[in-house]
Amino acid sequence: MEAKTGKLVGATVKRVEDPRFLTGQGEYVTVTSVPGMVEMVIVRSPHAHARIEGIDVEAARRHPGVLAVLTGAELKDRMRPLRALLDTGVNPSYKAADWYMLAWDKVRHVGEGVALVIAESRYVAEDAAELVEVDYEPLPALVDPEQAAADRTNLVHEEWGDNLLCHTEYANADVDAAFARAKVVVREKIHTNRHTALPLEARACIAEFNPVRGEMLLRSTTQMPHMVRTKLAERFDWPESKIRVIGPDMGGGFGQKAHFFTEEALVMAAAMHVRRPVRWVEDRRESFLGSYHAKEHLVEGELGFDADGRILGARITTLSDIGAYNAFPWTSAFEALHVAQMFPGPYRLDTYAFTATSVATNKMTSSVYRGVGAPVATLLMERLLDLGAEKLGMDPLEIRRRNLLRRDEFPYTSVTGMVYEEGGYLDCLEKAAQIIGYGDFRREQAALRAKGVYRGLGISCYNEITGLGSSYFKSVGVPMSSYESANIKIDPSGNVTVWCGTHSHGQAHETIYAQIAADELGVPFERVTVRLGDTSDSPYGWGTWGSRAAVSGGGAVVSCARRLAAKIRRMAGHYLEASPDDIELVNGEARVKGVPGRLVSITEIANRIVFSDASVRPPDEEPGLEATYYFDPPPVTFPFAVHVAVVEVDRDTGLLKILRYVVVEDCGRIINPLILDGQVAGGVAQGLGGAIFEHIVYDENGQPLTTSLMDYLVPSAADVPVIEIGHVETPSPLIPGGFKGAGEGGAIAPAGAIANAVADALAPFGARPREMPLSPERVYRLAQGAHAETRA
Numbered sequence: 001m002e003a004k005t006g007k008l009v010g011a012t013v014k015r016v017e018d019p020r021f022l023t024g025q026g027e028y029v030t031v032t033s034v035p036g037m038v039e040m041v042i043v044r045s046p047h048a049h050a051r052i053e054g055i056d057v058e059a060a061r062r063h064p065g066v067l068a069v070l071t072g073a074e075l076k077d078r079m080r081p082l083r084a085l086l087d088t089g090v091n092p093s094y095k096a097a098d099w100y101m102l103a104w105d106k107v108r109h110v111g112e113g114v115a116l117v118i119a120e121s122r123y124v125a126e127d128a129a130e131l132v133e134v135d136y137e138p139l140p141a142l143v144d145p146e147q148a149a150a151d152r153t154n155l156v157h158e159e160w161g162d163n164l165l166c167h168t169e170y171a172n173a174d175v176d177a178a179f180a181r182a183k184v185v186v187r188e189k190i191h192t193n194r195h196t197a198l199p200l201e202a203r204a205c206i207a208e209f210n211p212v213r214g215e216m217l218l219r220s221t222t223q224m225p226h227m228v229r230t231k232l233a234e235r236f237d238w239p240e241s242k243i244r245v246i247g248p249d250m251g252g253g254f255g256q257k258a259h260f261f262t263e264e265a266l267v268m269a270a271a272m273h274v275r276r277p278v279r280w281v282e283d284r285r286e287s288f289l290g291s292y293h294a295k296e297h298l299v300e301g302e303l304g305f306d307a308d309g310r311i312l313g314a315r316i317t318t319l320s321d322i323g324a325y326n327a328f329p330w331t332s333a334f335e336a337l338h339v340a341q342m343f344p345g346p347y348r349l350d351t352y353a354f355t356a357t358s359v360a361t362n363k364m365t366s367s368v369y370r371g372v373g374a375p376v377a378t379l380l381m382e383r384l385l386d387l388g389a390e391k392l393g394m395d396p397l398e399i400r401r402r403n404l405l406r407r408d409e410f411p412y413t414s415v416t417g418m419v420y421e422e423g424g425y426l427d428c429l430e431k432a433a434q435i436i437g438y439g440d441f442r443r444e445q446a447a448l449r450a451k452g453v454y455r456g457l458g459i460s461c462y463n464e465i466t467g468l469g470s471s472y473f474k475s476v477g478v479p480m481s482s483y484e485s486a487n488i489k490i491d492p493s494g495n496v497t498v499w500c501g502t503h504s505h506g507q508a509h510e511t512i513y514a515q516i517a518a519d520e521l522g523v524p525f526e527r528v529t530v531r532l533g534d535t536s537d538s539p540y541g542w543g544t545w546g547s548r549a550a551v552s553g554g555g556a557v558v559s560c561a562r563r564l565a566a567k568i569r570r571m572a573g574h575y576l577e578a579s580p581d582d583i584e585l586v587n588g589e590a591r592v593k594g595v596p597g598r599l600v601s602i603t604e605i606a607n608r609i610v611f612s613d614a615s616v617r618p619p620d621e622e623p624g625l626e627a628t629y630y631f632d633p634p635p636v637t638f639p640f641a642v643h644v645a646v647v648e649v650d651r652d653t654g655l656l657k658i659l660r661y662v663v664v665e666d667c668g669r670i671i672n673p674l675i676l677d678g679q680v681a682g683g684v685a686q687g688l689g690g691a692i693f694e695h696i697v698y699d700e701n702g703q704p705l706t707t708s709l710m711d712y713l714v715p716s717a718a719d720v721p722v723i724e725i726g727h728v729e730t731p732s733p734l735i736p737g738g739f740k741g742a743g744e745g746g747a748i749a750p751a752g753a754i755a756n757a758v759a760d761a762l763a764p765f766g767a768r769p770r771e772m773p774l775s776p777e778r779v780y781r782l783a784q785g786a787h788a789e790t791r792a
Contacts, residue, residue, distance in 0.1 A: 010669070012672060013674070015508045016508075016514065028201060029204040036276050038119060039119055039120075039125050041122065041129045042286075043115040043134070045109075046110060048702025048703065049138070052105060056133040056135075059131040066119045069116070071115045076100050082231075084328045091333070094331075099325045100262075101113075102116065108156055108362055109362050110702060111288075111290045112290075113263075118273070118274055139154070140154050141362040142361045143699075143700060143701075148321075149359045164357060164358070165331075165333050167355075168336075168357075169353075174351070175351055175352070179302070185305075187302040188383050188768070189298070190380055193296065194293050196293045197252070197253070202283065206279045207278050208271060216242065216268055218267070219248060220246075221250050222257050222258075224259075225534070228264060252505055252506055255545055259330070260329060288708070288712065295366070295376060297320050301314065309388065310402055311347060311349050312351065316340065316355075318336050318340055320333075320335045320358045322360055323362075324361070327367030332358060335358070335373050340373075341418075344414055345463055346404055348403055348405055363698055370686060370747045371747045374464060374465075375751050378462045379751040379772070385403070386760075396760075405425050406425075419635070419636070428461075429664075432663075435662045436646065441455075449764070456648075456762070458753040460749035462749050464639050464744060465546075466636070466744070467547065467550070468548065471632075472635040483631060484632075485539035485629070487627070490602065493606070494523070498514065498528060498557060501541010502549045503532050503533045504533075504544065507549055508672070508678075509532055512554065512671045513553065513554070514530050517557055520565055524587070547742065554737055555739070571590075575600050576599070578592045588601060589602065609623055634735075637668075643749035643753040644753060645753040645756075645757045646659045647754065649761045651762075654775075654782075658688070659721070663684060664728065665727060681723040683745060684750055687748065687749065688750050690772070693719070755769040765784070765785045
């Protein structure tokens with residue numbers, strides 16, 4: 001399929017969303033008020049692991065202003081529990097477990113809900129929640145994932161018989177033989193840090209129930225409105241046609257809100273119970289306790305190289321701490337499996353083995369968050385490449401040149417069976433080296449080191465799977481689809497409305513989809529309106545996650561617009577007595593090619609087709625200008641990027657300063673450079689947070705010690721350098737429009753780039769970063785030649 005660029009796709013167009021945000025007119029759940037609305041607060045467990053012996057809610061129910069108090073025991077039979085599934089034919093070791101909306105027999109992490117209070121105000125509800133008395137029988141808490149994996153007596157879910165959610169082993173060839181042939185073998189073990197997406201707007205939802213019509217309305221901060229509607233219908237055994245979910249403007253999601261949460265069902269149960277609209281808003285402490293965490297892994301890997309620095313074989317093990325429950329609908333096993341699947345990355349690798357294990361502990365559940373397992377896989381691979389270069393006496397840039405895939409090798413089938421379409425991998429690497437001034441840096445580095453100034457450069461390369469198709473999820477055993485939908489209408493006045501099943505939480509879909517549709521339909525950009533996030537008017541779609549908006553949503557919009565454009569050409573050909581093949585759509589007009597002045601406006605066509613009878617339409621042509629298209633992309637699409645970080649380390653304090661940060665990305669056809677660069681810069685900032693600052697810490701009793709922004713550190717504007725961004729465009733031949741996606745990429749490579757840069761800066765002291773984040777304390781220890789693992 002030939003990729004096409006019009007006058008808008010590829011152009012820097014200002015975001016149409018910005019005026020309402022800049023003027024304070026954004027529509028957020030937390031600032032939405034519904035007549036008669038009351039508030040819900042959840043009573044949460046202070047214990048990491050305990051049996052519930054009883055709950056006394058009478059004092060709370062008597063508190064003035066309280067409408068109702070409901071417990072897990074009262075609600076467990078009113079709603080079906082969550083049960084995330086994975087095809088055991090693909091993953092035979094996988095175990096499922098029920099997750100009730102409120103715990104009724106046992107709590108499994110601090111912050112798990114045990115009761116809910118509905119009151120006239122949030123203040124009253126908070127006060128009443130303090131009056132709920134729960135009799136707990138504390139149980140030993142599992143905090144260390146390695147201990148949890150070995151424990152057969154203290155179980156998070158007794159029915160499993162152990163604490164392993166999933167254990168998968170894979171080898172495609174004789175890995176031992178490959179390592180036996182290697183000139184050099186390097187090994188490394190890394191403990192990555194548990195952290196969280198931390199969207200500026202925490203989760204929130206408002207539920208309304210109309211008992212006369214039997215209709216539910218949920219406003220929710222969700223990335224997946226249609227999926228939430230379906231799961232609500234399942235929980236309540238309610239007709240989906242009588243449920244409407246609206247996802248209004250959202251202050252960030254990053255994958256955390258791409259789930260169905262217990263609170264979305266609870267707030268609806270509360271609204272049905274009191275027959276009034278009910279709102280629940282998560283405060284920041286609750287978000288640390290009750291919104292998904294991510295990326296705590298113990299990963300160990302080894303690479304074997306020949307004498308020329310080419311990879312002969314690889315072997316890794318990854319142990320993922322999934323916390324107490326299994327995220328819905330993805331399953332928390334997806335994290336470890338994704339690490340293993342993405343480890344080969346953009347490199348030529350023929351022999352590979354992995355072991356991927358997901359273990360339950362008494363912590364908050366972990367699930368998908370920007371990049372999923374790819375940042376962990378990339379960190380491990382990039383550290384091993386630098387270690388291999390060091391052992392071979394080779395430059396880190398050169399070892400990547402020798403192992404990155406070349407253009408003449410595409411399409412390339414990876415060692416894990418994924419097919420990579422063409423990409424400019426080496427082009428990006430050379431461009432990044434040129435921007436950073438690689439040779440000049442190396443010469444300056446040596447001179448500064450002689451003066452006691454320790455600077456280092458780190459390279460991190462990755463390719464990312466984006467726009468996952470339904471066939472991908474079938475192959476890994478996740479029971480969901482991943483097509484995307486678009487519906488486009490041109491009204492009698494000639495204005496265009498685009499509905500799409502994705503939902504924007506900062507990615508400017510209203511702008512980029514309008515650019516795509518305007519180009520394909522030949523209409524002015526200003527005449528296109530994009531509608532998202534309301535299940536009552538958009539066709540069924542799978543929301544926004546996995547860098548799928550440009551690939552899946554954009555592919556649907558391109559295909560839908562082309563289908564509609566074909567009808568416009570047929571209509572214009574009928575009116576102008578010309579072949580539809582001779583009609584071009586330009587500037588709101590349908591013109592006969594090569595015949596100036598022979599044209600009809602698209603507005604006139606739209607008006608005629610609505611208000612005229614069949615005599616003015618071609619035979620068998622229906623009234624109206626409207627089309628719908630469902631696009632199911634190929635299993636995976638592969639953008640690629642190179643990140644290069646230059647840091648300076650103060651050996652006396654461990655202070656780490658980022659001097660420069662360069663990204664060169666190949667995300668296929670660029671839709672809007674301004675928006676793309678914003679996505680890259682935002683992703684890098686988030687990736688730097690995980691690499692240097694963010695860490696959720698638990699004590700030995702499963703008590704979280706980081707439950708506010710006073711003790712959970714995120715990067716500030718002063719911590720994030722100017723991101724220098726370059727581009728290489730290699731349109732995907734598989735996606736209409738040639739797009740590859742770029743939503744997560746910025747966040748995937750920073751950990752590898754920073755870890756390699758710190759190791760390079762502190763190379764005279766034998767520094768080997770093995771724990772993330774690279775806090776000043778850890779960097780100081782590395783600078784002093786200490787390598788003891790703190791695991792804190």
